Amino acid sequence: MAIKDPIRVGVLFSDTGVTSTIGHSQLQGTLLAIEEINESGGIAGREIVPHCYDAKSSPEIYAALAERLIVHDKVNVIFGCYMSSSRKAVLPIVEKWNKILFYPTLYEGFEFSNNIIYTGAAPNQNSVQLAEFMTANFGARVYLIGSKYIYPYESNRIMRDLVLQRPHSAKLGEHYVDLDASIKDFQPIMEDIKASRPDFIFSTVVGDSTTKLYQAYAEAGFSPKTMPIASLTTSEAEVSQMGVDVALGHFTAAPYFQSISSETNLRCLQRLQKRFGSDCVPNMCWEAAYFQVHIYANSFRSAGVDDIGQIMPYILGSDFDAPQGRVRIDTANHHTSLYPRIGICNSKGQFTIVREATKPVHPDPYMVTHSLGDWTASLSTLEL
Numbered sequence: 001m002a003i004k005d006p007i008r009v010g011v012l013f014s015d016t017g018v019t020s021t022i023g024h025s026q027l028q029g030t031l032l033a034i035e036e037i038n039e040s041g042g043i044a045g046r047e048i049v050p051h052c053y054d055a056k057s058s059p060e061i062y063a064a065l066a067e068r069l070i071v072h073d074k075v076n077v078i079f080g081c082y083m084s085s086s087r088k089a090v091l092p093i094v095e096k097w098n099k100i101l102f103y104p105t106l107y108e109g110f111e112f113s114n115n116i117i118y119t120g121a122a123p124n125q126n127s128v129q130l131a132e133f134m135t136a137n138f139g140a141r142v143y144l145i146g147s148k149y150i151y152p153y154e155s156n157r158i159m160r161d162l163v164l165q166r167p168h169s170a171k172l173g174e175h176y177v178d179l180d181a182s183i184k185d186f187q188p189i190m191e192d193i194k195a196s197r198p199d200f201i202f203s204t205v206v207g208d209s210t211t212k213l214y215q216a217y218a219e220a221g222f223s224p225k226t227m228p229i230a231s232l233t234t235s236e237a238e239v240s241q242m243g244v245d246v247a248l249g250h251f252t253a254a255p256y257f258q259s260i261s262s263e264t265n266l267r268c269l270q271r272l273q274k275r276f277g278s279d280c281v282p283n284m285c286w287e288a289a290y291f292q293v294h295i296y297a298n299s300f301r302s303a304g305v306d307d308i309g310q311i312m313p314y315i316l317g318s319d320f321d322a323p324q325g326r327v328r329i330d331t332a333n334h335h336t337s338l339y340p341r342i343g344i345c346n347s348k349g350q351f352t353i354v355r356e357a358t359k360p361v362h363p364d365p366y367m368v369t370h371s372l373g374d375w376t377a378s379l380s381t382l383e384l
């Protein structure tokens with residue numbers, strides 16, 4: 001007789017704390033995919049049952065809850081984490097118990113674990129294209145601002161190295177603020193920017209303080225037409241939090257924007273709207289959270305189980321028609337082939353895509369073979 005037991009999976013995002021806006025959207029992307037799979041008969045008739053916990057934007061809580069999911073709830077797979085500090089906290093837990101973490105967030109690269117599948121962008125899929133775009137359109141004198149933890153430190157280092165390859169380039173400043181920074185914390189930085197006049201600002205500020213950065217910028221009287229903020233993390237979710245007036249005209253690089261007009265994306269957005277209404281603001285991390293569950297389910301169907309030894313060969317090399325385009329998990333490095341895009345925030349709080357790859361870019365998390373401006377073979381460019 002076929003096994004009809006439900007399949008338990010762990011879902012570990014932050015519904016409270018400084019990164020809860022994006023964490024909430026990742027949770028909804030995950031739940032939408034699980035419901036789609038269950039509504040179409042589950043996996044060989046077995047229902048997926050998510051065990052969800054709120055990790056409260058704290059790496060220590062992430063680590064404790066990952067262990068609880070594995071030991072108490074008996075899951076083999078966890079979908080979760082936003083900040084790299086939380087992934088770094090969960091990594092030794094999934095390695096110790098030999099389980100799998102699916103991580104749906106862009107990050108700084110330079111990591112590999114046999115126990116992690118990385119479905120957000122590596123630096124060669126967002127930083128490289130953003131550096132090329134910003135330096136070509138605005139100039140190569142950059143000012144770096146970030147939150148105080150590993151992703152901003154490392155991502156700023158990568159951006160600095162990329163920008164400094166350009167002629168007439170300079171790094172004019174580099175500052176870090178606490179994750180709960182206020183507008184006041186950004187004001188001295190804005191004064192320094194006024195004095196040094198960079199061509200663009202690269203922000204690796206994440207979570208709630210993103211709003212404070214863009215507000216402090218607007219209060220300082222700067223114009224995105226001449227000195228925009230470029231980011232890898234300011235998505236539609238952060239824009240909805242800060243308001244369009246301060247986000248308008250700034251740039252973000254990501255493999256997914258809500259504004260993608262493909263059939264697959266439009267259908268997925270309709271289903272999301274039906275399920276969660278306007279409570280969910282789809283963004284790049286929501287999309288990765290969504291498609292990675294389908295990759296897991298398809299691999300489970302082939303393997304028949306989700307024990308790491310048996311399912312991993314099916315996860316690696318698998319592909320899926322995601323809202324951004326057809327994505328594929330790399331067999332060697334566990335990262336994902338994705339479609340780099342650059343968007344400028346428009347008056348509707350959406351991103352107008354100004355440049356996009358028409359073929360996926362292979363993940364190169366250690367930046368071994370990347371070149372400045374790798375859009376793979378063909379690309380399409382819209383006028384600014």
Ligand code: ACM
Pocket residue numbers: 082083084085105106107108151152206233
């Ligand atoms: C991040 O911390 N990977 C956004």
